[in-house]
Structure formats: structure tokens, C-alpha cells
Amino acid sequence: MSHFVSPEDPLRDDQPAYAAAFEGWLAAGPAAFRDAARPIVSSERRAAATRELMRTLFDDGWSRYGWPTPAGGLGGDIMHRAAMWEALARHGLPTMAMFEHLEILAPTLVAMGRPAFVAQVLPTFLRGQECWSQGFSEPDAGSDLASLRTRAVPIDGGHVITGRKIWTSWAGYARWCLVLARTGSVEDRHRGLTAFAVDLRSPGVEVRAIGQANGTDELAEVTFDGVPVGPDRVIGDLGGGWRVAMHILSHERGTFAWFRHCLLQGYLSGALETGSPAGAPEFGSPAGDGALGQAVLDLAAVRAASYAGLRAQAADAPLGVRAPFVKLLLCAAERSLNDWVLESDPTLALGVGDDHAAVAWQEYLFSRIVTVYGGSQQMQLDTIAKQVLRLP
Amino acid sequence: MNAALDGVDDPFLEAAGQALRAAGDGPDPLTALGWWDLLPDLGDRDVRAAALALFRAHGRELSSSVALGALLAQPFRASAPAAPGTLVATIASSAPGRGARLLVVGDVRGKVLLIDRPGHGADLVAASDLELRPLAPAGGLAIHEVPVGGVEPDRSARLGVIAEREAAPARVRARFLGRLAVAWEILGAAESALALAVTYAGHREQFGRPIGTFQAVRHLLAWARTDCAALGSVAALATSLDELAPARYDEVVKALAGRNGRRICEQALQVLGAVGFTTEHRHHAYHGRVLALDALLGSSAELTHGLGAWVRETGTDPSVPAATLWSSPDRS
Numbered sequence: 001m002s003h004f005v006s007p008e009d010p011l012r013d014d015q016p017a018y019a020a021a022f023e024g025w026l027a028a029g030p031a032a033f034r035d036a037a038r039p040i041v042s043s044e045r046r047a048a049a050t051r052e053l054m055r056t057l058f059d060d061g062w063s064r065y066g067w068p069t070p071a072g073g074l075g076g077d078i079m080h081r082a083a084m085w086e087a088l089a090r091h092g093l094p095t096m097a098m099f100e101h102l103e104i105l106a107p108t109l110v111a112m113g114r115p116a117f118v119a120q121v122l123p124t125f126l127r128g129q130e131c132w133s134q135g136f137s138e139p140d141a142g143s144d145l146a147s148l149r150t151r152a153v154p155i156d157g158g159h160v161i162t163g164r165k166i167w168t169s170w171a172g173y174a175r176w177c178l179v180l181a182r183t184g185s186v187e188d189r190h191r192g193l194t195a196f197a198v199d200l201r202s203p204g205v206e207v208r209a210i211g212q213a214n215g216t217d218e219l220a221e222v223t224f225d226g227v228p229v230g231p232d233r234v235i236g237d238l239g240g241g242w243r244v245a246m247h248i249l250s251h252e253r254g255t256f257a258w259f260r261h262c263l264l265q266g267y268l269s270g271a272l273e274t275g276s277p278a279g280a281p282e283f284g285s286p287a288g289d290g291a292l293g294q295a296v297l298d299l300a301a302v303r304a305a306s307y308a309g310l311r312a313q314a315a316d317a318p319l320g321v322r323a324p325f326v327k328l329l330l331c332a333a334e335r336s337l338n339d340w341v342l343e344s345d346p347t348l349a350l351g352v353g354d355d356h357a358a359v360a361w362q363e364y365l366f367s368r369i370v371t372v373y374g375g376s377q378q379m380q381l382d383t384i385a386k387q388v389l390r391l392p
Numbered sequence: 393m394n395a396a397l398d399g400v401d402d403p404f405l406e407a408a409g410q411a412l413r414a415a416g417d418g419p420d421p422l423t424a425l426g427w428w429d430l431l432p433d434l435g436d437r438d439v440r441a442a443a444l445a446l447f448r449a450h451g452r453e454l455s456s457s458v459a460l461g462a463l464l465a466q467p468f469r470a471s472a473p474a475a476p477g478t479l480v481a482t483i484a485s486s487a488p489g490r491g492a493r494l495l496v497v498g499d500v501r502g503k504v505l506l507i508d509r510p511g512h513g514a515d516l517v518a519a520s521d522l523e524l525r526p527l528a529p530a531g532g533l534a535i536h537e538v539p540v541g542g543v544e545p546d547r548s549a550r551l552g553v554i555a556e557r558e559a560a561p562a563r564v565r566a567r568f569l570g571r572l573a574v575a576w577e578i579l580g581a582a583e584s585a586l587a588l589a590v591t592y593a594g595h596r597e598q599f600g601r602p603i604g605t606f607q608a609v610r611h612l613l614a615w616a617r618t619d620c621a622a623l624g625s626v627a628a629l630a631t632s633l634d635e636l637a638p639a640r641y642d643e644v645v646k647a648l649a650g651r652n653g654r655r656i657c658e659q660a661l662q663v664l665g666a667v668g669f670t671t672e673h674r675h676h677a678y679h680g681r682v683l684a685l686d687a688l689l690g691s692s693a694e695l696t697h698g699l700g701a702w703v704r705e706t707g708t709d710p711s712v713p714a715a716t717l718w719s720s721p722d723r724s
């Protein structure tokens with residue numbers, strides 16, 4: 001497949017045609033996909049296999065659709081990305097791993113970053129070479145994000161950043177961190193913030209991995225000790241960090257649900273495959289049919305609601321009040337699906353079984369914390385009560 | 393109307409609400425709305441959405457009509473010689489220990505009833521030939537039981553018979569449309585119950601402030617609103633996809649409607665406190681309507697369990713295929 005930006009590109013202009021063509025590519029069973037679609041318990045090996053898949057998807061052009069050409073893409077919109085990841089998940093890719101940030105952070109980078117910087121970093125991210133992380137939370141600023149204290153002090157030719165970020169997903173695998181830092185006073189709360197792209201290889205940066213209760217090592221703590229950043233690394237406006245953060249969070253809560261729920265849907269299909277010699281699915285028994293039915297309903301809800309969100313996004317309509325609903329529905333689906341998995345096989349908790357079982361246990365445990373990241377369940381409910389129901 | 397109710401930008405929903413409120417003993421609101429004229433064109437997405445909006449309005453207004461039976465009968469129309477606006481299907485219902493029953497919704501005087509007999513075609517019977525027994529569920533659903541004796545009219549009493557060959561496909565289509573309609577009606581009733589509770593939370597004071605300022609109360613209402621959003625999204629997608637929807641999607645919609653509708657009403661009731669449990673407050677009517685509708689065309693419990701069993705036994709992915717979404721007509 002050769003790719004150049006042409007005035008007419010049927011795959012760009014006709015998203016169903018793109019989806020069908022990508023399906024054909026997957027059906028041929030490319031090696032990079034097969035390797036990434038296996039259950040892999042080790043985070044390092046998972047990261048390597050996913051990077052390799054991303055390199056192939058970029059080199060063959062597929063992952064460049066959905067991104068603007070000035071940023072190294074081939075044009076098209078979020079519907080292209082939605083189709084690519086949906087197909088990958090349906091064919092058995094279990095996770096986006098570090099590339100979750102392609103759908104959480106990258107849309108904001110493209111919308112608000114300096115164009116030359118975006119053109120430099122997006123292709124290397126898409127190709128799996130240089131990944132990104134999100135530096136919002138701090139030890140003393142969780143739900144109350146606007147109380148964060150990491151400081152960016154102006155110097156000649158930029159800023160110097162000092163502070164500590166925590167729960168920074170994938171920082172151990174990333175080259176870049178989008179850091180929300182205080183350029184105003186603490187009393188300014190959300191008005192005194194600026195977003196910076198910080199190179200994690202800079203002197204003064206330290207990344208410490210944090211072990212997770214499910215055995216994966218996605219989380220990290222990142223310390224910044226007088227780290228210089230140039231003016232071209234500001235995302236959005238100086239003092240406009242809150243707007244950047246809200247743009248990112250509307251994707252993390254809104255459109256990201258499409259991508260994540262596709263993985264859940266694929267996970268369910270995989271769990272029901274009749275792989276065992278007895279011809280029985282790996283999971284499930286009549287006793288669990290009620291729980292499975294609940295998961296089916298919750299998955300249907302998040303699919304319908306997040307699809308509507310995708311369409312709104314593609315039409316440039318604001319996600320607005322949709323985002324907290326979609327986020328809550330995603331959490332509900334992730335929980336009820338994993339409730340069913342554990343009910344089907346309580347021995348997962350004993351650590352018996354093969355890699356499938358080990359990954360299922362990791363997924364189960366992770367599903368218990370999904371109601372915290374990206375704004376906790378309580379914060380989403382608060383938003384709905386205030387902004388949708390307009391309660392006093 | 394308050395912030396818990398959306399769909400205000402839906403002109404047919406507004407019009408349907410007005411017609412139902414104006415009806416009283418006056419003209420048939422379905423005729424006034426031109427609703428009967430929509431039935432032959434349900435294949436058209438906009439017509440379908442308009443026809444189904446009536447049911448959401450029914451839920452909001454707690455009114456009843458023969459519309460559900462007419463919708464269920466519509467797929468049989470090609471094989472049923474009945475004048476437009478006269479054919480109404482009965483609804484089968486059964487419970488272990490209570491046996492099978494036939495029900496009709498709305499005022500069926502002068503109508504031709506279609507009695508579906510899965511495996512044996514369907515019969516057409518004049519409603520006037522049957523003795524209908526009124527039931528009185530909470531929520532004002534005008535529902536009658538067709539006595540068991542009336543289920544087997546002697547051949548001479550039948551106005552017509554539809555062969556199983558023709559009835560079988562019509563039955564599948566009827567169930568899809570009927571479940572979708574009931575799901576919309578559940579949404580209409582449940583969101584109205586929520587709206588009452590939201591208003592109440594803004595006025596009712598305890599500890600010197602409105603109860604709607606307490607986070608525990610706010611979160612109950614926000615959960616209920618989320619359940620409304622979920623049901624609205626799924627019902628809208630099913631309405632838009634229609635025959636492109638995957639197998640058993642009507643069961644997904646109806647099961648979700650029953651589950652979410654009941655949860656919404658329960659949260660609303662908790663916020664209302666004791667007054668919500670009285671006949672002096674309207675909550676019980678909406679709540680009763682939701683519960684009555686859950687019992688029609690497959691309850692949430694029964695459908696949810698059945699879906700789980702089907703997915704497990706067949707390994708089917710029950711979701712709307714992505715390719716269907718990508719090529720669906722409502723893509724802007």
C-alpha cells in the first residue's frame with residue numbers, strides 16, 4: 001500500500017470503505033497483530049508487542065487515518081480511528097496499552113499544540129516510538145485537581161518546572177509527559193495553570209514505577225526538579241491550562257469510552273470462544289446467565305451512548321454534558337462484565353490456570369478501580385447533579 | 393418541564409404530548425395527530441421516530457390508547473382484511489402458576505382484534521364478540537383481559553384467519569416494534585418520575601436547607617438521570633437502525649428499559665420520602681406504569697436471563713456490528 005496525500009483518497013473520504021479495507025488487512029493475519037493479540041502477562045512484553053503492532057499500522061498507513069495531514073496523518077476523522085481500534089479489538093487485541101493516550105491526549109495536542117511541535121511528535125507516537133503520559137494528579141491533588149502545586153517559573157526562553165506528579169500512567173514507557181503546572185498563585189486555583197509538554201529524558205526528571213495491585217506496572221510517580229521547557233512546548237495558552245485539561249478530560253470521559261468498550265466487547269467474545277477440549281466456553285455456566293445478561297445490557301448502553309458521542313465529535317459538536325454519562329456507563333459495563341467473569345470462575349483469585357486466566361484476573365482487579373481514574377464516579381455524579389439536573 | 397426531561401427539541405414528542413393532554417372526551421388523539429397515517433411508512437426512519445415518540449408521550453402523560461396493539465398488528469396488515477385504524481393486536485402474557493392470558497391495551501370498542509397463535513397463524517375477531525374484563529394497574533394503563541373462553545372463539549365468530557406462513561415473519565417484526573414502543577413509554581414515565589423528584593429536591597427543606605443540596609440525594613438523582621440517558625441512547629439507536637439491528641436487539645432494549653425504568657423510579661421514590669408512597673403524590677402512578685409495562689412483551693428479568701443464556705450457548709456477539717454503525721443512515 002502506498003500513501004501520499006492526494007486530493008482524492010477513497011479510504012479517507014469513505015470511512016466504511018476504510019473499515020472494510022482494514023478488515024481485509026486483518027483477515028490476512030499480519031504477524032505483528034498475531035503477536036499483540038495473545039494474552040501477555042508481563043507489562044514489558046505487552047508494551048513491546050503493542051509498539052511493534054503500532055509500527056506496522058503506521059507504516060502500512062492505517063493508523064494515520066483520522067489525523068490531519070499537517071500533523072503527519074492522512075486526513076479523515078475520529079470515525080476512522082474508531083473503526084481501526086474496533087476491528088483490532090474484535091479480532092482479539094486485548095488492550096491499547098500506552099496507546100490509550102492516542103485517544104485521551106493526542107486529540108488535544110492536535111487541537112491546541114504548536115503545529116510544528118505536533119508535526120514532530122504525533123507521527124513518532126503513532127508509530128510507537130515515543131509515547132506520551134498525562135501528568136495531572138499529585139500526591140495532594142486528586143479529585144481536587146485545581147489545587148495542584150507543581151510550579152512552572154518563567155525564565156529567559158521558557159519555564160522551569162518543579163514538583164511531583166503521581167499515578168502517571170505509562171510514564172515508565174513514555175518519552176513525553178503533558179504536565180499541568182501552576183504559573184499563577186495557588187489561590188488562583190484553576191485560573192493559574194498552564195499545560196506543558198515535558199521531555200522525560202530531560203535532566204531533573206525522575207520516573208519511579210509503582211507496582212499495581214493487579215500485577216501490571218502502568219502507574220508511576222514522576223518528579224521534576226528544575227526542569228527547563230521551551231516556549232514551543234506550551235500546549236494551549238499560558239494560563240490556559242484548565243481549558244487544556246478539560247479538553248483532555250472530555251475525551252477521556254467521552255469519546256475514549258468507545259475505544260475501551262470495544263476491548264470489553266472483544267474480551268467477552270474471547271471468553272465465550274469454545275476453545276477447550278470439552279467444547280465448553282472458557283467461562284460461563286447457566287448459573288451465571290443473569291450476570292452475563294446484565295453485562296450485555298451495560299455493554300449495549302455504553303456502545304449506543306459512546307457511538308452518539310463519536311458522531312457528535314466527528315460533526316464538531318461539543319461533547320458537553322454527554323461525557324459524564326458515557327464515563328459512568330463505561331465503568332458500569334467494565335464492572336458487570338468482570339463480575340460475570342469472576343462469578344464464572346472464582347478460582348481466578350487462587351492464581352490457578354494459564355496466561356488467559358492470569359490476564360483475566362488482572363482485568364478483574366483493574367475493573368474495581370475504573371471508577372476512580374479520569375475523575376471518580378462521585379465527581380461524575382456531582383457534574384450531572386449540577387450541570388444537567390441543575391440542583392441547588 | 394424541568395432539567396430532568398430532555399427531548400424538548402423533538403417536535404413530534406411535543407405535539408403528541410399536547411394531543412394527549414387535549415384529548416379528554418374529545419376526538420381520538422391518534423386521529424388528531426395523524427398517527428394512523430404513519431403506520432404504513434414505518435420503514436422510513438423519520439416516520440418511525442415520530443410514530444414511536446407517541447409512546448414516550450404516553451408515558452409522560454400516563455395516558456393510554458390502542459396504539460400499542462395497532463403497532464403490533466401493523467406487520468400483519470398485508471394479510472388482514474381490516475379497514476385502516478381498526479386492527480389491534482392482543483398481547484399474550486403468562487406467568488408460572490397463573491397460565492397464559494391475553495390482554496388488550498386501550499379502548500378497543502369497535503376494533504378488530506388480532507389474536508396471534510404462534511405455530512398456528514393468527515385469528516381476527518370482532519372485539520364486540522368478546523367479553524373484556526378490565527384490569528386496573530397503577531399508572532392508568534387502560535388494560536383489559538380477554539377471558540380465556542374468548543381466546544378460542546368458534547370458527548364462525550372469526551372474521552378471518554392468517555396462515556402461519558404469513559404470521560411467522562409478521563410476528564417477529566411486531567415484537568420488535570412493540571418492545572421498542574414499550575421501552576419508549578417506560579422512558580417517558582420514568583423520566584417524569586425523576587423530574588418530580590428533582591423538583592421536590594429543590595424545594596423540600598430539612599436541616600435548614602433543600603435536600604437537593606445533600607450530596608447523597610444529588611447522587612441518587614444523578615444515577616437516575618444516567619439510567620435515563622442509557623435507555624434513551626439505546627432506544628434511539630434501535631429506532632434508527634430498525635431492521636438493521638442485530639438479532640435480539642429488541643430484547644436488549646426492552647430488558648434495559650425494564651431494569652433502568654425500575655431503578656429510576658426507585659431512586660426517585662427514595663428522594664421523595666414517605667409522601668412518594670402515598671396516593672396523594674403522583675409518583676406512584678409513574679412507578680406503577682413502569683412496573684406494568686415491564687410485565688408486557690417480556691420482563692426485564694426474563695429477557696436479561698434469556699440473553700445471557702443465548703450469548704453463552706451460541707457464543708454470539710450481541711452488539712450492533714460496527715459495520716452497521718459505520719454505514720447507518722443517520723451518520724451525519
Ligand SMILES: Cc1cc2nc3c(=O)[nH]c(=O)nc-3n(C[C@H](O)[C@H](O)[C@H](O)COP(=O)(O)OP(=O)(O)OC[C@H]3O[C@@H](n4cnc5c(N)ncnc54)[C@H](O)[C@@H]3O)c2cc1C
Pocket residue numbers: 133134135136137138141142143144166167168169170219369372373374375376377378379
Ligand atoms: C489506574 C489509574 C490510572 C491513572 N492514571 C492517571 C494518569 O495517567 N495521570 C494522572 O494525572 N492521574 C492518573 N490517575 C489518578 C486519578 O486521576 C486520581 O486517582 C483521581 O483523580 C482521584 O484522585 P485520588 O486517587 O487522589 O482520590 P481522592 O481524590 O483522594 O478521592 C478518594 C475518594 O474520595 C472521593 N471524594 C473525593 N472528593 C470528594 C467529594 N468532593 N465528594 C465526594 N467524594 C469525594 C473520591 O470519589 C474517591 O472515592 C490514575 C488513577 C488510576 C486508578
